[in-house]
Amino acid sequence: MKVKLIFSFSLLLLVFPQTLLWAQSQKGEPISGIFLGITFERFAERIEANTGYRFFFKNEDVEEVKVNFSADKNELTDILQALFANTTLRFFIDDDGNVFITKGRVIDGRVHAGYRLLPNTQADSIEKAQETITQRESSDLDQYTLWEIGSAATHDGSGIAILKGTVRSKSEKSPIPGALVTGPQISERVVSDQNGNFSLRLPLGRQMVMIQGFGLGQERRNLNILGDGSLDIEMEEDYISLGEVTVSSTRSVQVEKVQMGVSTMDISTMKRLPLLLGEVDVIRSILTLPGVSTVGEASVGFNVRGGAADQNLILYNDATIFNPSHLFGFFSAFNPDMVSGVELYKSGIPIQHGGRLSSVLDVEGTYGNDEQIKGGGGIGLLSSRLNLEGPIGENTTFHLGGRTTYSNWLLSLLDESTGFNNGRASFFDINLNMKHQLNDRNNIMLTAYVSGDSFRFERDTTFSYYNRNLNISWEHIGHADLSFRTTVGYDGYEFNILSDLSPSRAFDFDFGINQFHLKTVANYTGLEKHKIHFGASANLMELNPGRIAPSNEESLVLGQRVDLERGLESTLFLNDEWELSEKLSLSLGARLMLYQFLGPADIDIYREGVIKTGETVVETIGFSTNEVAQNYFGPEFRFFARYLLNQHSSIKAGFSSSRQHLHLVTNTSAIAPTDTWKLSDPHVRPQLGNQVSAGYFTVIPSKNLELSFETFYRTMDNLLDYRSGATLILNNALERDILASEGKAYGVEFLLKKDIGRLNGWLSYTYSRSLLRTSPEELGQKINNGRFYPSNFDQPHDVFLVLNYEITKRVMPSLTANYSTGRPITLPIAKFDYLDVERVYFSDRNAYRIPDFFRIDASVNFEGNHRIEKLAHSSWSVGVYNLLGRSNPYSAYFTPINGTLQGFQLSIFARPIPFVTYNFRF
Secondary structure, X not given: OOEEEOOOHHHHOOOOHHHHOOOOOXXXXXXXXXXXXXXXXXXXXXXXXXXXXXXXXXXXXXXOOEEEEEEEEEEHHHHHHHHHOOOOEEEEEOOOOEEEEEEOOOOOOOOOOOOEEOOOXXXXXXXXXXXXXXXXXXXXXXXXXEEEEOOHHHOOOOOEEEEEEEEEEOOOOOEOOOOEEEOOOOOOEEEOOOOOEEEEEEEOEEEEEEEEOOOEOEEEXXXXXXXOEEOOEEEOXXXXXXXXXXXXXXXXXXXXXXXXXXXXXXXHHHHOOOOHHHOOOHHHHHOOOOOEEOOOOOOOOOEEOOOOHHHEEEEEOOEEOOOOEEHHHOEEOOOHXXXXXXXXXXXXXXXXXXXXXXXEEEEEEOOOOOOOOEEEEEEEOOEEXXXXXXXXXXXXXXXXXXXXXXXXXXXXXXXXXXXXXXXXXXXXXXXXXXXXXXXXXEEEEXXXXXXXXXXXXXXXXEEEEEEEEEEEEEXXXXXXXXXXXXXXXXEEEEEEEEEOOOHHHOEEEEEXXXXXXXXXXXXXXXXXXXXXXXXXXXXXXXXXXXXXXXXXXXXXXXXXXXXXXXXXEEEEXXXXXXXXXXXXXXXXXXXXXXXXXXXXXXXXXXXXXXXXXXXXXXXXXXXXXOOEEEEEEEEEEEEEEEEEOOOOEEEEEEEEEEEEOEEEEOOOOOOOOOOEEEEOOOOOOOEEEXXXXXXXXXXXXXXXXXXXXXXXXXXXXXXXXXXXXXXXXOOOOHHHOEEEEEEEEEEEEEEEEEOOOOEEEEEEEEEEEEEEEEOOOOOOOOHHHXXXXXXXOOOOEEEEEEEEEOOOOOEEEEEEEEEEOOOEEOOEEEEEEEOOEEEEEEXXXXXXXXXXEEEEEEEEEEEOOOOOOOOOEEEEEEEEEOOOOOOOOOEEEXXXXXXXEEEEEEOOOOOOEEEEEXXXXX
């Protein structure tokens, strides 16, 4: 709907003229008269003829401005603010009544040549204007303007209208997810989605809407609601430069949301953390949150609420990232300059996402600004990065960034026992995000990402792996109550091992996964007290589970290939966020998922009731290309409820279920570059998970504190474990070596957070258990005699403290401290002789633990001066990783030396690691 301004006396009663005057202006002569359908030039002439005001402007700047209102002793300042509020025109009124009108921002503070000077203009007035003219940003006008929304002719007579819009960053022009948009009543409130879009139901008539966001200022809009319409809102970051100012809201987004188990972190918060080697790291930043852990330093992946690392869906602008790391886990795969923020869903996973049991990490990339070409980057001890962003023409923006490394010197500092100290390593990644605005209601977005790693520990073997992603999205904001986003894309991952030192043993091994996906997500807000999300998706996965071949003619290595695998996931989903009352809201969702394992494939059929071996195969059935070899069909549910106890507190509870058809084949605790993946097939069933959770959320406005407490219990079925001596690589009959397992996890999470003030940060604590056991239906061998045992990532206690202190606006030290229980380990506990051979007897699986983990990191960020006009804005980050030099164990292993089994402890960083990084923007 068209948004227009009302230039009437009723508008002017809503504002206070004294607060709206420009810095040097004073209250002038009142304006009265009827100005119907005239040009601005004619309007100015009439004002000059009846008052002491004199106007200065260019004809071409105001030729499209039409004046159509009546005035009765109104201030000229108020009239011009209302008249220009929806344009790029700006004005200044000096003490002598001279009115200077410019288009856009006046940089040099002068009235430019060519401005129209009306009769009776004095030369000294022009000179004075050249010295004093100033500008204010449009947002200063927006908050005091009355915006007319919709049209009475299009209203349905219900008394309720729908206001749609997008919340964007004023500086970056990027959407702001998670902004709270609140109407005058407690029931009139919504949270903007990941694209910054919102849809709010409001009664007809005069209303005021408040907009708040994490790390942002507070905006308001005065509206006259006539019918359904739209209004976009731009917000500025809440920079405070003249002493401390405290801004508090009556309710936080975390209290307001129906979803629970959701954590949000923006890039500005990540940049304050003293992370490894001074590099801002998305993955390591979320490890500071409750319910998230890792098995050790320099490990790839993370564990959420007792789940394995492969049970996390990691998205970058809807593209799936299979290996989220560089350099053995020292860096995440995400360039921080290309990220605006992240959302981690631990239980309240949005209905459009699925396919993983534990969590969804949604990383939002930036699409560039539409004002001017900008850039930035950083130079660190280990890597450098550079990015460039800006407009292409009038309707297209881009953001391009890249990173590379020079990390060999670091490996030489590592402990000799790691085997890494003589290694060589390198990585790169390149991002390109583009956005094209077709019109006010349609946008096209493109995301392209490629990364590569290469390293070798010994002279003969080189490891390399690559991510490749490309997707295109179409976003449509409908005229009525319907909007949608459609995304089509490709995700790829592959790794390669090349050994070439010995010609007779030279080989080339590779693995790859390709994924083609299509998804449409729609939002409907036409029903009162309901927000409907629905859509469909399709995901075709193609796996090359492994291929080995001789790399030269002299090699004696025999070529071998594991059969290709193909699977198709098709999904329909629907969710209704239903506001039953002002206090009680529900979120009810369901996903119907059909998975099909596709040919070509040869499937072995085994005798029932016996262990699967080569001798128990009764027949082999062949399936042709695209023929369905196995179907798995089932629903997923999302049920959540939120009850507002008062303005500052709420309680929540929920249930969610999930299905996962892609399995990581590994016998390590973390994701390794040489791990392969396996699709569900007639013998490998999909993983199933169920989780119940409850929580209490509150804010304490007087202390600027936010507090949350959550508890959860989850079960997992059809997990993969492996028989003793299992072959995981190049195994065409993996079902013979796997053990079906089941798991359970439970725990409590606590978060105390302070975002505002010179001293800010958070304290998170998690108590959780993650237990596994061999499925009772499994034949033959059972781990620990079928009893529950700790998983490799069972770490009951985990504490993280983050503190930031603003000494000045340019000097900000930070400190983090982390303690966690040591992870489980299986140890040799005895030795014995059997048939004249000394044997080692091991304990039950994961019966012991390595020592507890404790580390303190510290850093100081030094900002350059805050002058607006300068060639480049720079900052330095200096600090120490592992400040106390604690030798935290990563693992323990045992090696026979001179006939005696010797134990060793492996520590990745056994000494303090200083770092310094130079960052710049231009």
